[in-house]
Amino acid sequence: MLKLHVIQAAFGDALLMEYGTPSKYILIDGGPRDIFEGSLRPEIDRIIKNGELEALIVSHVDMDHIKGILDLFIELRRQTDAGEPHFIAIKKLWLNSFNKTVDLTQEIETRLEGVQSSSANALVQMKGTQIALMGVKEGFQLTRLAGMLGIPLNTDAHDGVFTVDSSQQDISFGELTFTIVGPTQANLDALRVEWLTWLKKREQEIADGKFNVLSFSDRSIPNLSSLMFLVKDSGKSILFTGDGRGDHLLEGLKMKNLLINDRMHVNIFKVPHHGSDRNSNRMLFENITADTYVISADGKNGNPDIATLIWIVESAKAEERQIRIVVTNETITTKKLIADYPMHQWNYTMDYIEQGKMSITL
Numbered sequence: 001m002l003k004l005h006v007i008q009a010a011f012g013d014a015l016l017m018e019y020g021t022p023s024k025y026i027l028i029d030g031g032p033r034d035i036f037e038g039s040l041r042p043e044i045d046r047i048i049k050n051g052e053l054e055a056l057i058v059s060h061v062d063m064d065h066i067k068g069i070l071d072l073f074i075e076l077r078r079q080t081d082a083g084e085p086h087f088i089a090i091k092k093l094w095l096n097s098f099n100k101t102v103d104l105t106q107e108i109e110t111r112l113e114g115v116q117s118s119s120a121n122a123l124v125q126m127k128g129t130q131i132a133l134m135g136v137k138e139g140f141q142l143t144r145l146a147g148m149l150g151i152p153l154n155t156d157a158h159d160g161v162f163t164v165d166s167s168q169q170d171i172s173f174g175e176l177t178f179t180i181v182g183p184t185q186a187n188l189d190a191l192r193v194e195w196l197t198w199l200k201k202r203e204q205e206i207a208d209g210k211f212n213v214l215s216f217s218d219r220s221i222p223n224l225s226s227l228m229f230l231v232k233d234s235g236k237s238i239l240f241t242g243d244g245r246g247d248h249l250l251e252g253l254k255m256k257n258l259l260i261n262d263r264m265h266v267n268i269f270k271v272p273h274h275g276s277d278r279n280s281n282r283m284l285f286e287n288i289t290a291d292t293y294v295i296s297a298d299g300k301n302g303n304p305d306i307a308t309l310i311w312i313v314e315s316a317k318a319e320e321r322q323i324r325i326v327v328t329n330e331t332i333t334t335k336k337l338i339a340d341y342p343m344h345q346w347n348y349t350m351d352y353i354e355q356g357k358m359s360i361t362l
Contacts, residue, residue, distance in 0.1 A: 002176075002233040004268055004294070005047055007031070007359045008039040008328055011274060011300035012064030015240070016047060016359075019176050019233050023049060026173065028057045028240060030068025036075070039358040040068045044088055047359075052089035054173050056151075059242030060226045061098055061139035070138050073145040080149065092152045096227050097139050100161050101188050102195060111199045115206065162227050163188065164252045175233055181252035182228030182244050191225055228252060230266070239288065241272040246284035253288075263287050268362060271295045271312075275304020275327075285315040292324045292362055299331035306333040313337065313346050322347045326360060329353070 001021060007014040009031030017026045025048050030040055058066050076086050103109055146153050158166035167180035183191075226242030228249055241249055249272065253259050269290035273279040274297040293312050297303040304327060316323045327334050330352050343349060353360045 002231075002236040002238070004238060004362045005043065005359045006294055006296065006326060006328060006353070006362065007035075007043050008353050008357075009035050009064075009068070009296050010298045010329075011296075011303065012068070013059070013242070013270075013274075013296045014040055014068060015270065015294075015296075016043065017176075017231065017238070018047070020174050024054050024174070025050075025052075026055045026057065026176075027053055027069075029059055029065040029242075030070075030072060032064040032067050033071075035068040036071035040072065041075075041087070043359050048088065051087075053091060055092050055094060056090050057094040057227065058139075058142070059228075059240070060096065062243060063138070065242070066138055066142065070142050070145075073142060073149065076149055077145055090149075090151050092155055093142075093146050094154060094156070094162065094227065095139065095142065095146075096154075096162055096183075096225060097143055098225075099140070101163075101183070101225050102192050104192075108192075108195050108199065111203070115199065115202045164255050177232050179230040179232075179256055179258065180227070181230055181239075181256055181258070182241075182248050183225055184248070184252055184255065187248050187251075188225060226272075230256075230258065237266040238268040238270070239266045239290070240270050243273040243279065246272060246280045250284065250287060259287070263289070265289045266291075268292045268294060271304070271308065273303075274301075275308045276301070277305035277307040280308050280311065282311040282315065285311045286318075289315070289319070289321065290323070292326060294362070295325070295327045297327060297331065298329040299333070302333070304331065304333055306336055309333060309337040310341065313341050313348055316348065317346050320347070324349050324351065326351045326362065328360075 001019060003018040005016040005018065007016060009029075012031035012035060013029040014031040014035060015028040017028070018024070030036060056069065058069055079086050099106060099109070143153060154160045154162070156171045162180050164180055164182060164184045171178040171180075226244040228241045228244045231238045231240065250259070253264060258264055264287065266288070267290065269288060269292070271280070271293055275295040295304045309325070312323070312325065325348055327350065334350060338350060351360065
C-alpha cells in the first residue's frame with residue numbers, strides 16, 4: 001500500500017507518504033509560514049497513527065518548502081524544554097544544505113548578506129534577496145535544531161550530500177525504495193557559477209547606484225538545487241521533483257537508466273515548482289507520463305501556469321491517456337484550462353482539496 005497525502009500548503013509543498021503494513025510515514029517538505037499550525041500539524045496528528053516519521057525530507061531551502069519544517073522543529077524543541085513528550089518522533093532528516101552543495105566556502109552567503117545590507121541602507125526593498133538569505137539561514141538553523149533534538153542528518157547520503165553521482169545504490173525503507181535523480185554534481189557546479197555571476201551583477205549595480213534595476217532583476221535569483229527522487233513500492237511509483245528543472249530531471253533519470261527510449265511512466269508525478277512554466281516544457285510531459293499529476297499552488301506568482309496545464313493535457317490527449325490533475329487550490333489558470341479544454345473532451349479530471357479539509361489523499 002502506497003498513499004500520498006497532499007497537504008494544504010498554499011503556494012508551497014507539504015507531502016506525506018504512507019506505506020507498508022502497519023502504516024509508516026515519510027514527510028517531504030512543510031510549506032511556508034503559517035502552514036505548520038494551519039494544516040501540517042493537524043494533518044500529522046490526524047493521519048499518523050504510530051506517532052513517528054521514518055524520515056523527514058526537505059527538498060531544498062526555499063522558504064515555501066522549509067519554513068513549516070523549521071516551525072515543526074521549534075515546537076519539538078519547546079516540548080523538550082518544557083519536559084513534554086514530542087508530538088511526533090523523527091528517525092532521520094534528509095537535507096542538502098546550501099553550504100554542502102553550492103556554497104562550499106561560504107563566499108556566497110557572505111556576499112549575499114552584503115547585497116542585502118547595501119540595498120537596505122539605500123532604502124530599496126529587495127524582497128527576493130531577503131527571502132533567499134532567510135532560506136539559507138533557516139537551513140542552517142534547521143540543521144542545528146536537528147543536532148539538539150538528536151535527529152540524525154543525511155545518514156543515507158555519501159559524504160553527507162544526496163546527488164545522482166554519489167547515490168549509486170537505491171535507498172530502502174522496508175519495501176519502499178528511493179532512487180535519487182537530482183541534483184547531479186554538474187547541476188550544483190553550474191548553480192555555483194550562476195550564483196557568483198548573479199552576485200557580481202548585483203554588486204556592480206549597487207556600486208553604480210542602479211537600485212531600480214537591482215530591485216527588478218532581483219526576481220531572477222538562481223535556485224535549482226532541489227533534491228529529486230523516484231519512490232517505488234509494490235509496483236506503484238511516485239516521482240518527487242521539488243522546484244527542480246525539467247531538463248535536469250530528465251538528465252538524472254537518464255543517468256540512472258530509468259528511461260526507455262527517452263520515456264518513463266509513473267503513477268504520480270509531482271509537477272516541478274508548483275506548475276511554473278519556467279521549470280518545464282512540453283517535452284517534459286511527453287517524456288515523463290503519469291496517471292496523476294500533482295501541483296501544490298494557490299495562484300501566487302501565476303502558478304500553476306496555464307502553459308504547464310495545457311502541456312499536460314495535450315500530451316495525454318495525443319496518446320489517448322485518461323489522466324487526473326490534482327491541484328491543491330482552484331486558481332484562475334485551472335478555471336481557464338477547464339473552460340478552454342473541457343474535461344470530457346480532453347480525457348482528464350481536475351480535483352482540489354475540498355473546502356474545510358486540509359489534505360487530499362491519492
